[in-house]
Amino acid sequence: MNDLKIGQVLTLRIIHDNIGNVTKEKHPYLIIDICKKHNYVEVAQLTGAMDKPYLLLKKFATYIKVDSPNETVIDKDSYLRADNKYTIELFDDLVKYRRQSDTLSEIKLSKLIFFYKNYQENVSEVYDNKIVHMSYEDITKINN
Numbered sequence: 270m271n272d273l274k275i276g277q278v279l280t281l282r283i284i285h286d287n288i289g290n291v292t293k294e295k296h297p298y299l300i301i302d303i304c305k306k307h308n309y310v311e312v313a314q315l316t317g318a319m320d321k322p323y324l325l326l327k328k329f330a331t332y333i334k335v336d337s338p339n340e341t342v343i344d345k346d347s348y349l350r351a352d353n354k355y356t357i358e359l360f361d362d363l364v365k366y367r368r369q370s371d372t373l374s375e376i377k378l379s380k381l382i383f384f385y386k387n388y389q390e391n392v393s394e395v396y397d398n399k400i401v402h403m404s405y406e407d408i409t410k411i412n413n
Contacts, residue, residue, distance in 0.1 A: 272364060273300060273303060274370075274372055275303060276300060276342070276375075276378045277299075277300050277370070278297045278342045278343065279312060279357075279363070280296070280297055280298075280368055281296065281366050282294070283298070283357075283401070284403055284407060284411070286398045287400070288398070291411050296316070297315040298313065298314055298355065299312060299314075299342075299373065300312055301381075301382055303359065305359065309357060310363065311354070313351060313353070313381075313385050314350045315333070315348070315350075316348055316350065318332060318346040318347055318348055325348055329352035329392075331348060331381065332347075333346065333347045333349060333381065334346055334377075343373070349381050351392075352388070353399045355401055355403070357408060358403065358405045358408070366408075
């Protein structure tokens with residue numbers, strides 16, 4: 270089908286709530302999971318740490334350094350948001366939104382996935398309006 274991998278980053282505009290609001294700009298989204306059985310990719314938003322540094326104090330955010338080891342999939346210190354659940358229909362052309370074929374380093378990726386899944390399963394701050402599934406049509410319409 271395609272060669273997307275967990276740990277790669279997609280750059281997209283997405284629908285960020287159940288009302289249908291679309292992000293104004295493209296953002297990087299880390300691929301957290303790929304479910305071929307149910308045909309979707311789960312992604313988590315990455316934000317530059319200096320873009321909104323006050324959000325680093327929130328329970329839903331975890332910090333990611335661009336170095337130690339040097340990362341190629343992010344270009345600055347960032348944080349991952351775990352208070353949303355975004356899934357995207359898995360389709361062949363989704364790979365064209367991939368930043369590059371590299372993945373986040375294994376140790377950082379493991380830490381982020383653990384943080385994300387733990388937050389999703391054990392913290393009750395993922396509100397229904399922040400659980401969004403986007404179809405092929407949604408993604409292609411808002412990203413072209």
